[in-house]
Amino acid sequence: xxxxxxxxxxxxxxxxxxxxxxxxxxxxxxxxxxxxxxxxxxxxxxxxxxxxxxxxxxxxxxxxxxxxxxxxxxxxxxxxxxxxxxxxxxxxxxxxxxxxxxxxxxxxxxxx
Amino acid sequence: xxxxxxxxxxxxxxxxxxxxxxxxxxxxxxxxxxxxxxxxxxxxxxxxxxxxxxxxxxxxxxxxxxxxxxxxxxxxxxxxxxxxxxxxxxxxxxxxxxxxxxxxxxxxxx
Numbered sequence: 232x233x234x235x236x237x238x239x240x241x242x243x244x245x246x247x248x249x250x251x252x253x254x255x256x257x258x259x260x261x262x263x264x265x266x267x268x269x270x271x272x273x274x275x276x277x278x279x280x281x282x283x284x285x286x287x288x289x290x291x292x293x294x295x296x297x298x299x300x301x302x303x304x305x306x307x308x309x310x311x312x313x314x315x316x317x318x319x320x321x322x323x324x325x326x327x328x329x330x331x332x333x334x335x336x337x338x339x340x341x342x343x
Numbered sequence: 344x345x346x347x348x349x350x351x352x353x354x355x356x357x358x359x360x361x362x363x364x365x366x367x368x369x370x371x372x373x374x375x376x377x378x379x380x381x382x383x384x385x386x387x388x389x390x391x392x393x394x395x396x397x398x399x400x401x402x403x404x405x406x407x408x409x410x411x412x413x414x415x416x417x418x419x420x421x422x423x424x425x426x427x428x429x430x431x432x433x434x435x436x437x438x439x440x441x442x443x444x445x446x447x448x449x450x451x452x453x
Contacts, residue, residue, distance in 0.1 A: 235386075262439055273347075273430070273445040274387075281439065289440065321386050325439060331377065332441060334386030 233257050237322050237335035244312045244342045252307040252338050254322030262325045263305035264332065265289075265297060267318040274321065280305055312342045345370045349431050349444035356451045359420050364447045366431030367413040376414050377441060378407050379430040387430055421451045 238253045256263065261282045266274040266289075276289030278297040286297050294316060296308045305324075309316060319339050323332040346369040356362055368376065375394050379387035391400045393409040400407050404425060406417040416429055428448045432441040 264440070266443075271352075271445055274432075274441075274443040276440055276442075279440060323386075331389035331392060332387075333389070336386050337384075 235335035256324040260324035264323045266321045345442040347444035364416040370435035374434040377432040381428045
């Protein structure tokens, strides 16, 4: 089925460990996004890529890096995980000038 | 900075009891207002986009409306399967980023 695929679905990290969250879309969308979702705070934008070859900071970029590997793939890296990064992470994609994002099913990350 | 506020935080309804969710926003240059549905453990699912004040859109038991300051999501004669968190988001200015509200969690009891 067409859509946005995120891996892994669940992950537990120790403080200071690093990891990369993977995201791929097969809808030929130009724009891709990484959000985090915390209870009571809604979805907050971490980084986004308006088109292949470009990335920009969102509302909460500290502690994260991203790579737009090609048009399909957009990865999110935590270099040194902290307990404050415990959250559910969602990747999304969209076609510019058209409505609606398509979201992946999320990665539930716990940092202990 | 774009601000999106949703109320109430939670809503408990009896099956068949119609109600409305509110999304108030403060943005400069609204391009679109979006409604999403999110089920537990899943990503948000797109419902509607509204572009200008006075616009309305419907899908089954859901109807979204837009004014210059707020949007309402009306749920008519809800069923238990309408239980979910409903998210509102705005797109403003010259880019395509969405700013989300915290959501309203709706529980419909049979």
